[in-house]
Amino acid sequence: MVEGINISIKQGAFELENLDFLIQTGEYACLVGLTGSGKTTILEAICGLKPIRAGELILDGKNISFLKPAERNIGFVPQDGALFETMTVAENMEFALKIRKWSSRDRKNRVNQLADLLSIRHLINRRPLNLSGGEKQRVALGRAISFYPSVICLDEPLSALDDKTKMEMFQLIDDVRKELNITALHISHNIDEVERLADKVFQLKNKKLQSYQPSFFLQNKKRLLYENE
Numbered sequence: 001m002v003e004g005i006n007i008s009i010k011q012g013a014f015e016l017e018n019l020d021f022l023i024q025t026g027e028y029a030c031l032v033g034l035t036g037s038g039k040t041t042i043l044e045a046i047c048g049l050k051p052i053r054a055g056e057l058i059l060d061g062k063n064i065s066f067l068k069p070a071e072r073n074i075g076f077v078p079q080d081g082a083l084f085e086t087m088t089v090a091e092n093m094e095f096a097l098k099i100r101k102w103s104s105r106d107r108k109n110r111v112n113q114l115a116d117l118l119s120i121r122h123l124i125n126r127r128p129l130n131l132s133g134g135e136k137q138r139v140a141l142g143r144a145i146s147f148y149p150s151v152i153c154l155d156e157p158l159s160a161l162d163d164k165t166k167m168e169m170f171q172l173i174d175d176v177r178k179e180l181n182i183t184a185l186h187i188s189h190n191i192d193e194v195e196r197l198a199d200k201v202f203q204l205k206n207k208k209l210q211s212y213q214p215s216f217f218l219q220n221k222k223r224l225l226y227e228n229e
């Protein structure tokens, strides 16, 4: 379970205040909102890449607001995948395991397991440069879940993919959810993704974070997304 209580985040002149949210263990939450509303800012603050100025971020009962990213047990799929270009696919996926001082044998086993789960065994010795968008996203997902995080944060992971690849990624995300019983927060601009994946929807609008049941959100999306209240 991940919970934000009265969270404030500031970067330059941009500020978000008094944000509250709750994502139960195993729940898949989608975060929607207009461009520039602050979705990435929230995700990066949860992952520890931006400081939380006030409030508390609680993960499984523990306040993690001041922990470093690697100490939070949160996996992150950044906006464009952002793979390490000089490393092979296998090295990308074992990166977080090295930081966490896993033995070389355990790392190798885990990379093989991930390669099977994500159907990328044939790619593990390649470097990211010439991988397709879908292949890159698989590797980015593998890197994010390698260390069995309690939570994963995904920043528009499917936005650059064609429809067929996106369908495959939906299936893959389902498989990953089964493997890890993972709690997820996924930024999306796409209603299909919300419909297919979300157990809960957060909308960031006018600097306020509102939570909805997906069915209510989808029925009222026109009003919620486009009208000022």
Ligand SMILES: Nc1ncnc2c1ncn2[C@@H]1O[C@H](COP(=O)(O)OP(=O)(O)OP(=O)(O)O)[C@@H](O)[C@H]1O
Binding pocket: 011, 012, 013, 014, 033, 034, 035, 036, 037, 038, 039, 040, 041, 042
């Ligand atoms: N390092 C920074 N310094 C100052 N302002 C920043 C910084 N990073 C982002 N911002 C500003 O914070 C605001 C929110 O940006 P953010 O990327 O979180 O929005 P977003 O909702 O994720 O947008 P998009 O959907 O386009 O990705 C924007 O006005 C942006 O210009």
